[in-house]
Amino acid sequence: MANKEDNPPKEVEDVVDEEGKSASDPQVMPPSLAVLSEIEIAKIRRRATLKLDLRIMPCMVLMYIMNYLDRQNIAAAKLAQIDQDLNMTAVQYQTCVSILFVGYILMQVPSNLIVGKIRFPGVYICFSMALWGVLSACTAAVHNPSGLMASRFFLGFVEAVFFPGALFYMSLFYTKKQYAMRTAILYSGSQIGNAFGGLFAVAILKLDGKHGLEGWRWLFLIEGVATVGLAILLAFILPNSLKSVSGLSSLEHEYLLWSFEEDNGQQDNADEASVQKGVMMAITDPKTWFFMGTLYCIYIAGAVTNFFPSVVATLGYSRNKTYGLTAVSSSQSVIEAVQLLIRNLLQPPYMLCVFTMILNGFHSDKKQERYWHIVCPMVICLAANIIAVSTLNTAARYVAMMLMPGSFYSAAIVLLSWVAGTLSQPSIKRASAIAIINAICNTPNVWASYLYYSSPRYLAAFLVNLAASILAIILATVTRVYLQRQNHKLERGLDMGRNGPTPAQIAVGFRYVV
Template sequence: MADFKKTDSYDQDIKNENYLPEADDYDQGLGVVLPQSLVNLSEEELAAINKRVTRKIDWLIMPAMVILYILNYLDRQNIASARLAGLTEDLNLTVVQYQTCISVLFAGYIAFQVPSNMIVAKIKYPALYICIACALWGIVSAGTGLVQNYSHLVVCRCILGIVEAVFFPGAIYFLSCWYTRGQFAFRCAVLYSGSQIGNAFGGLLAIAILKMDGLAGLEGWRWLFILEGLVTVVLGLACILVLPNTPATAKRLSQVERDALIYRLEAEKGAKDNSDQIGVGRALWMAIVDVKTWLMCGILFFTYVAAAVTNFFPSVVGTLGYSRNITYCLTAPPYLICVVCIMLNGMHSDKTGDRYWHVVLPLGVTMIANVIAVSTLSTAGRYVAMCLMPASFYSSAIVTLSWISGSASGSAVKRACVLSLINALCNTPNIWTSYLYKNAPRYLVAFSVNLAASVVAICFATAALFYLKKENAKIERGDDLGSSGPTPQQIAGGFKYPL
């Protein structure tokens, strides 16, 4: 029987998607027992089942989640395309009123993330909850195409933010219920690619839809909201038929495959999840008093300050001086480059088990991009900066999210609270950064703030690295880490904070 407190290969094994502990490793009072259906299988058979399970859940979950995230971003960001198509002129919006319409969405988005994720962590049908929310925000988005004035637009954007608050923190938590820490960064990158695909093709889709300008007496930007909203409703409801809710109820997996998946997830934590025994209030308090929560929050917060440029990306690219359609086309390549970069960064982070350098090095590129943006107004220089920005700060963000999930020791409901609390706080820059993007075409204040934010994010990542190293040293010495640390079962299972 392996002693996981002393096994040197544990850290490497846990990175491997085929990781599955030996039959007796968790029978000694640690709360996880090898299911009877797996007892008589050889190690080769267990490994084959484990690999098959990973492949199946990838195909069951990831395509649908990516589609939902594409829709999430299209319906949130299409106001930027609508602005170039005459939204502000038709509704007589001032610059400040348009900026308010951007920021008010995030007021509802931020306020409802934590309570929504508390619900996700407690209900039996999290996938159903997420899909219904998708259909609802599609309805709101379609309704935005019927607004007649500034007040109507503000109300629609606020409601859209409330309903969309369900998705991203809920999706990150949902994925953490299906994948181990060693698999998470790449799957997070795959999920995040949905937002970048939405950004990349949102402008190109807008070109096609805006040709409907005047049809049925409606402006093209109205059709943009209406059609994209209706597509969201249809696909959101269709995903209900595809997405499984929990590993225990995944009908497309055999009983043996379900047992292997559940055992793998529980064995990594070192114990069965005790979320049913922990109230959401206590779980939230445990998340708040955990130092790791605030160190990780600092990294993501300042990364998202720099990333807020995406809310104005078509407008910033528009300062290059091209026509509206060319500007839409020019917004696509930076996000396509971003998809490739976040995939590679997430995959390499999972393969090496490293989090810190995969967070810090991309942020260094973000710094360089903002230096270029501040220093020049040349078309080539500005466009290079635009290409570097999303690829760098989103590559960093997806590994940070994986680092957060891997460091959130304790119950699943606490992990849900940590993820939603951090994501809620880290989206607050979207409220105030929108007011920085003025004085075009230079946007000197905005790009200067982005540069400073990148530096501060690196400082927080470095502080988190040293703190987690210190915590791992305490685990090795057998010191008490208190309620914010891993449980005794997790420690006995060889738990270490990812670095």
């Protein structure tokens, strides 16, 4: 390549043929780029990537924030006494919480198959966002537990479009050298949603009684309407393919197209394989199952975040204050809102989580290495769970709580980028693999709740998390060894079969990043 900064490590990406020429030799560049110096190309790369980031990533983060808020606002609604207003039992409320994940899991694969084939994936994701906003707003009209359960199920069904769809959508624009950090930025949306969710709830729930509506009804209504409004706006901003990105110079546009093709070995082509073939290619590829097993174990350990309020309560802290749902006079509202904002933004576990995710993703992209950027965080997660199992000491347990989110989320974002870069072509196979892996790996959100009993130790939960962390490290190691062997086969020119890279990728010297 013309720019040294774009060159991945020799052992991973740079393939040299028998004549001594690199598979990423400058002559494969468009003529308009090939005549430029390395410094000029570097400037074009930086400008083009920055413009692409400014166009896509703020939209993705905003969408994830709204996705998170509309999914999690039932927790704030409970503190606003939705269970009492609807005469719900504890079991009915828990069912309303967990049933969302049933719809969420069921829809991910069908939705991503649609995203992988249509011409307007950005519009499709925005349309789904508007639809889940409508469903969230309609939740304000429920009058019994059955209505709330139905609303939550369909909300999960539609929200399932977003996360696997967003992962595939970003893979249409970013190369393997860029993807992990962008996945980390996307993931930060959920942490920002966690930080600001309580603040939004405080402001909205003060409308309790206005126009005869309970505070929790206002919560669903306002957040739902806001989601619809944002979805309409973002539909006009998000591009649908690299070819349709506006605001770029001709050289910047050519660079992005060439860089993507050079990295993947070919441009995406939705017509390259049928939906059925794409699904079968993903299912029959051993790499899909290696990645799935690793991520499944990571998500088992990560399920603790759903029960952080219960676990943190064992340290003597009250999560209810975080939501700020106690009644205050209007003269105190501004001060309380500012205090709540500071408390939420300065929650150490989530601050550390965002920082470590982005740092780990950035370093993984820079080094073009995935394995150690998964294993090292999971070793930290393992240590955190050992602490949680071993002691009830407040300081020690708080350290464990600090380490957990940052460790397993950092591993997860790199693992997801490993999936997108490894099962990259045909594009419908990539869409299928991302959805299948993410759908199955979300099932711990359904059954893990049964592990969190026997407060304050939660021994069963933390022992399972500890075992899952060990297994994740083992499976990541197996995946790395398998991919190294596949690379050796590619170097020897052996037949890779239907589970290997496409002929176009092989022709330009594609190698799996390990």
